[in-house]
Amino acid sequence: MEKVLDIQNLHAAFSIQKKDYEVLHDISFSINRNETVCVVGESGCGKSVTTLCIMQLLPKNGKIQSGSIYVDGTDLTKLSKKEVRKFRGKKMGMIFQEPMTALNPLLTIGFQLRENIINHRGASKKEANAIAIEYLKKVGIANPEQRLKQYPFQLSGGLRQRVLIAMVLSAQPDLLIADEPTTALDVTIQKQVLSLLNDLKKDMNAGILFITHDLGVVAEIADRVVVLYAGRKVEEGTTHQIFKNPLHPYTIGLMNAVPNVDLDEFEIRPIPGTFPNITEKIDGCRFNPRCPHASSCPKCFETAPEMIEAEPGHFVACHLKK
Amino acid sequence: MKRENQLLVAFRKLLKNKLATICFILIIIELILVIFAPLFTQYDPTAMDTTLRLRPGFWAMDSELYLPGHWLGTDELGRDVWSRILYGGRISLSVGFISTTLGIIFGTLFGMLAGYYKKLDNIIMRIMDILFTFPGILLALLIVAMLGVNVVNATIAISIWSIPSFARMIRGRVLQIKEEEYITAIRSLGASDFWILTRHVLRNALPTIIVIATMRMASSILSIATLSYLGLGVPQPTPEWGGMISTAKTVMYQASYLVVIPGIAVVLTVICFNILGDKLRDILDPSLRD
Known part of the structure; x- marks a missing residue:
């Protein structure tokens, strides 16, 4: 193994x-x-x-x-x-204990997901968006397109933790x-x-x-x-x-x-x-x-x-x- | 696009406050008057006419000395006060704006480096402390005395004067942001220091920067007026509010309005920017928010 x-x-x-x-x-x-x-x-x-x-x-x-x-x-x-x-x-990716503070409060979920995908996968902005949506779906978030435009404070704790998981996983x-x-x-x-x-x-x-x-x-x-x-x-x-x-x-x-x-x-x-x-x-x-x-x-x-x-x-x- | 949204939200909140709205409107009116000065006055601010010396303005409308057209009167050299106020405002506001911008750029740069990199902290902040030891205006005086008296040097002097306080406040904010968990989270995703600083730290410090910039704008305008009053800002005959007060000193007892009018211009502008900054802080500063 x-x-x-x-x-x-x-x-x-x-x-x-x-x-x-x-x-x-x-x-x-x-x-x-x-x-x-x-x-x-x-x-x-x-x-x-x-x-x-x-x-x-x-x-x-x-x-x-x-x-x-x-x-x-x-x-x-x-x-x-x-x-x-x-x-x-x-x-190696890390998921933190406190989903309420582990996201930058001033940036949208989409921005934060995309920046990570672009950084690690060398994707274009458009591709990154598609990948972000794919991963949000993977972690079980309904209407991901809409969520991408939202700020962390608009999400509940459970949702934020899912977003964080999606963010970590999107770098594979x-x-x-x-x-x-x-x-x-x-x-x-x-x-x-x-x-x-x-x-x-x-x-x-x-x-x-x-x-x-x-x-x-x-x-x-x-x-x-x-x-x-x-x-x-x-x-x-x-x-x-x-x-x-x-x-x-x-x-x-x-x-x-x-x-x-x-x-x-x-x-x-x-x-x-x-x-x-x-x-x-x-x-x-x-x-x-x-x-x-x-x-x-x-x-x-x-x-x-x-x-x-x-x-x-x-x-x-x-x-x-x- | 997203950031604009947030700033728009803050702006809308600002307009809910009456005092802040009044100040905002006054500043806009002032900007329009000053930028489009030739549209609002037909007189050259530097054109002298000794036959029209010390003519009073609208408050002495019944007097035979009152000249229609010069509604704020004329000064000791027969120049139109209204045009001098408008053209003088160009200097005051642009010096205020440029020196604040320069102060922000360098102050933010130093503040971010000092707050983020522990190694640089001591070096940068001790240099700032040295600048702090000079009582404000004295530092500006020193710089102008070294470089020579003109608008550019006065602007440089005021910028340098505002750098340390910017740097100190930004550093404090960066120290705070640096400890936030999302910074660790972003770092754990492999972000570089440069990326973290420019994308995350700077953006979170932005509300603080906006607030102190607005406040600083007020004190910069006051500084250029002070420097000109002392004869170290804008050389005569270029109109400038502080300079106007300075030259009017000699005829203060015959024509007090020559001191009062530019004084009102300075005070009104400074108060407006200060109140705006104060209200902006209430809205933007996260430490004061709920």
């Missing part, structure tokens, strides 16, 4: 007041063509930073310390700024990065956008990196799941493996935290404790202050657990699973 994205041993850090704090530690995973990989975890675990690393859009105080990011076989970390810019849009990227694209939408629209992405993936033959903290969304869309905790990958497996047989105590905690209406005992069981600050130093496993099993295992406080393959394709980093 062809890999559209391959991240290897990625380390990234933010410098705050001239001190570097590691936000991503040894992250590795890959995405094949026609596959959706979900990255899940709490706010601040490094999900969005991962996407920004791939897009090379880290804020000024952030940097990739080591590791490589291959998109379509090219290592982005070795490219110049100008070369990376050619990759953005063309090879091989990798689609979606950073919580449904978080700002209400549930019915969320469902529509998810099935839209599923259909489009098959259509475009692209790989999707989907960032979310919503396990319901994961179950719906993902082929494989990567669980991040405090900048580290703690578990990786197919969606089936992760949901049927979660191995890491953190993943189990996440599953339990989802309320299940079908059970008699309708109760949310949160993971105790709070997420560590990046400035905090924790020896051993980063999850140990919150882990229910750590107290009986001294190793958890001494060394960081290595990634092991518990079953084919299912990896976990936990001392207790050895």
Whole structure:
């Protein structure tokens, strides 16, 4: 299978007041063509930073310390700024969390779609218009000709997210990065956008990196799941493996935290404790202050657990699973 | 085409405001009078006639000194005040317009570069700070003194004077726009910095530019009047409002209207542009909108 994205041993850090704090530690995973990989975890675990690393859009105080990011076989970390810019849009497109602010409010939808198509496909204005209409139809927008003339404020959130998806897809990227694209939408629209992405993936033959903290969304869309905790990958497996047989105590905690209406005992069981600050130093496993099993295992406080393959394709980093 | 639409919307909103409408109409009337000055007066603004010195205007219609035709009277050299006001307005308005335009072009350029590129920020803004340390008119005086007294140099002086405040305001706006998510989104689609700056940042800064340009127009007109009053703007005998006030000083007690009339012209123009700018800001400035 062809890999559209391959991240290897990625380390990234933010410098705050001239001190570097590691936000991503040894992250590795890959995405094949026609596959959706979900990255899940709490706010601040490094999900969005991962996407920004791939897009090379880290804020000024952030940097990739080591590791490589291959998109379509090219290592982005070795490219110049100008070369990376050619990759953005063309090879990898990104859908943002907040559709309300991700469009320029002063320009029509049509202008913004066309400018992107002309830029990436070298189409004439007329061709670009036709392509724009085609893609708006693809994302399920009724009377696209009219929509092209409208400004972002005239569209609802769901419509704007569709426009953004159309904009990203119209450049025909091989990798689609979606950073919580449904978080700002209400549930019915969320469902529509998810099935839209599923259909489009098959259509475009692209790989999707989907960032979310919503396990319901994961179950719906993902082929494989990567669980991040405090900048580290703690578990990786197919969606089936992760949901049927979660191995890491953190993943189990996440599953339990989802309320299940079908059970008699309708109760949310949160993971105790709070997420560590990046400035905090924790020896051993980063999850140990919150882990229910750590107290009986001294190793958890001494060394960081290595990634092991518990079953084919299912990896976990936990001392207790050895 | 699309941008015109939006400006039209803003313009229609502007006309809903009575005060702004009055100011707008006054400015239009003034522009017509000044541009087509020969149609509204038959006298040459520089033609002197010492036999007709200091003749009063329409307010002394019963006086035997009143000359029909010179409805605003004549000055100490027998020149028609009405034609001098009209032709003087040509200088005031065109200097105001040209120096504001030059100020906008360079101020926007510097402001955008400083706001967008962090590396250039310090260099550009420190240079602007140096220009800021001169009290406004002093900087213009300095430039005119160095380059020589004429209209072109006065225009250059006023333009340079307005660059730093433009640059500072545009920079602030660009800093704000730069952080918007749509800029990141556009960048993630592979847009170049140049494209982002010209297509997205500039366009979003446009309302701010329009507002400060209108306000600046008022102060530029005031500046050229000030410079001419000080004898450093437009040399005599070319009519100019500030210059008219300056030469009328000597006969102020016999003929106060020679000071008052050009004074009214300056004040009216400046107030109109200021009010227009103020109302435009209410409409266009996103930070004041809901």
